[in-house]
Amino acid sequence: MTAWQDSLRQVQGRIGPGAAHFLRWWRQSLLAWxxxxxxxxxxxxxxxxxxxxxxxxxxxxxxxxxxxxxxxxxxxxxxxxxxxxxxxxxxxxxxxxxxxxxxxxxxxxLRLPAAAGDRLRDVVGFEIDRQTPFDASQVSYDVRNLGAAGEDQLDVELxxxxxxxxxxxxxxxxxxxxxxxxxxxxxxxxxxxxxxxxxxxxxxxxxxxLRRWNLLLAVAAAVLLVLAGTQLLDNRRDAVQALREQVDGAARSARGVASERSQLQAMLDGARYLEEQRQRRATTVEIWSELTRRLPDGTYLEKLAVENNGLQLIGLSREASQLVPLLQASPLWRKVNLTGVLQADGANSGRDRFTLTAELQPLPAAASSTTPEAADADAKRAP
Known part of the structure; x- marks a missing residue:
């Protein structure tokens, strides 16, 4: 046996009887009431x-x-x-x-060490032949614990x-x-x-x-424990279901947000595409300005149509046959062609009815800023 084990046993021998005596005293004091x-x-x-x-x-x-x-x-x-x-x-x-x-x-x-308090009957059994004229086999005996008698001592009675x-x-x-x-x-x-x-x-x-009552209490405790466990399991199951519903709701919200974000991104992409397309072609104002500068005097337009990349002009002019070369030099369009034949105006004005088509082409860099109308528009928008 090591030294610390021996010390531990000594401490247990000193504390154990005192603790047991205190618990007995405490119980008796409570019962006294x-x-x-x-x-x-x-x-x-x-x-x-x-x-x-x-x-x-x-x-x-x-x-x-x-x-x-x-x-x-x-x-x-x-x-x-x-x-x-x-x-x-x-x-x-x-x-x-x-x-x-x-x-x-x-x-x-008899007076015995307090460490013998847990095995009084066995310890006193060895004292019978010294304390009485009989040995242990010739008597029936019991031991009374009379309480503590000083430090580490017990008074007992055989x-x-x-x-x-x-x-x-x-x-x-x-x-x-x-x-x-x-x-x-x-x-x-x-x-x-x-x-x-x-x-x-x-x-x-x-x-x-009290055995029957103890059994009933044990059964009741077991039943209550099972019910408590079942209730706890139900509560956990309800909590899991509520959490699952919450997660599903959050997922639906996230999917809705993702869908709206996708729609917004599509709208932004469409707007960006339209803006790019608008910036690549001349605006209607620029087309009107270019036609005003290039069409000769005495030319009237009845219709001007812009559809996708196509430009269509219908009108009257005294120089209808010269319109194609006049308009061909413009950087805003290309492939200017007369559609159909020229028809004389019936009002003896000397004008011919014409139909022109052209294909709009992308603007050169900073082309839109070269026109006076565009410059005036930028000046108005400037703070």
């Missing part, structure tokens, strides 16, 4: 039936925390079944303990019952010897020593009166 009857009813205190034959009667007491209350008095001898018939139903589950009169047992006070007296008692008790949960003894003041001198193999097992 509760009436004994309530302690017995709630199962917080040990209760038992004490039996003692005296003066031809079997006296029966209910003992709760060292306090006795008379229950019944039956003529002795009496059978255990007869006692069952006169007992209150609440007392049937209490253990039966035989109470020996004073002087039937041997009592010896209570021994010689086997010869026990056998004589078994003959006297008759069938009660096999129907008891224990044997206790009175002290010189008439109080019970609170020991059990009956050997463990001979003790009649008693059902725990």
């Amino acid at each position: 509760v009436p004994a009857r309530w302690q017995w009813a709630l199962g917080w205190s040990q209760a038992r039936l004490l039996l003692q034959p005296a003066q031809g009667q079997l006296q029966v007491w209910r003992d709760v925390g060292g306090q006795r209350a008379a229950v019944a008095s039956l003529p002795w001898p009496v059978s255990p079944a007869a006692l069952e018939r006169v007992l209150d139903p609440r007392l049937h589950a209490l253990p039966r303990v035989w109470l020996l009169p004073p002087g039937q047992v041997l009592q010896r006070r 209570v021994a019952w010689p086997r010869a007296q026990r056998e004589a008692w078994q003959v006297q008790a008759g069938e009660w010897a096999t129907a008891l949960a224990g044997v206790d003894a009175e002290d010189v003041h008439g109080g019970a020593l609170q020991v059990n001198l009956l050997p463990p193999p001979q003790r009649q097992p008693q059902a725990d009166p």
Whole structure:
């Protein structure tokens, strides 16, 4: 064993008994505030039936925390079944303990180390042959813990019952010897020593009166635990469903935003394309300005149409045959052609009706800024 393990065991030996003694003291202090009857009813205190034959009667007491209350008095001898018939139903589950009169047992006070508090019976068993004229096989014994006696010390009391007296008692008790949960003894003041001198193999097992309630409480706790787990699972499932719906809504919103963004981008691309196309060709004002400069005097236009890249002119002119070379030199269009034949105007004005077509072409760099009209328009837009 290493040094730290030895130290740990020493610390446990010092602290363990003190902690156990404190817990016992604390429990007894709390129970002192509760009436004994309530302690017995709630199962917080040990209760038992004490039996003692005296003066031809079997006296029966209910003992709760060292306090006795008379229950019944039956003529002795009496059978255990007869006692069952006169007992209150609440007392049937209490253990039966035989109470020996004073002087039937041997009592010896001992002082032991506090570390022996957890195994008092085993430790005291080695002291029987030194404290009594009997060895451990010749007596039935129990140990009373009388409390702390200074630092790391305990006061205990050995209570021994010689086997010869026990056998004589078994003959006297008759069938009660096999129907008891224990044997206790009175002290010189008439109080019970609170020991059990009956050997463990001979003790009649008693059902725990709270066992049924404990089982019911355990089952109820298990059911409540299952219900709580089910409720928790349902809550998690609802939370997941709500989160899924929230995510789906966010996804739909994102898809809507993406669709609107796509539409906006398409509109911007279309507008950009139209702007590029508009910038590549002359505006209507520029076309009018160019025609005004290039058409000779005496020429009238009845129709001017611009469709896509095509330009169509319909009108009257005295120099209709010269219009093609006059207009061909313009940088705004190309492929100027007369469509059809020239037709004389019937008003004797000397004018011919013509139809011209041309193909608009992209403007050269900064061409739109060379026209006076465009310059005037830019000047008006300037702040």
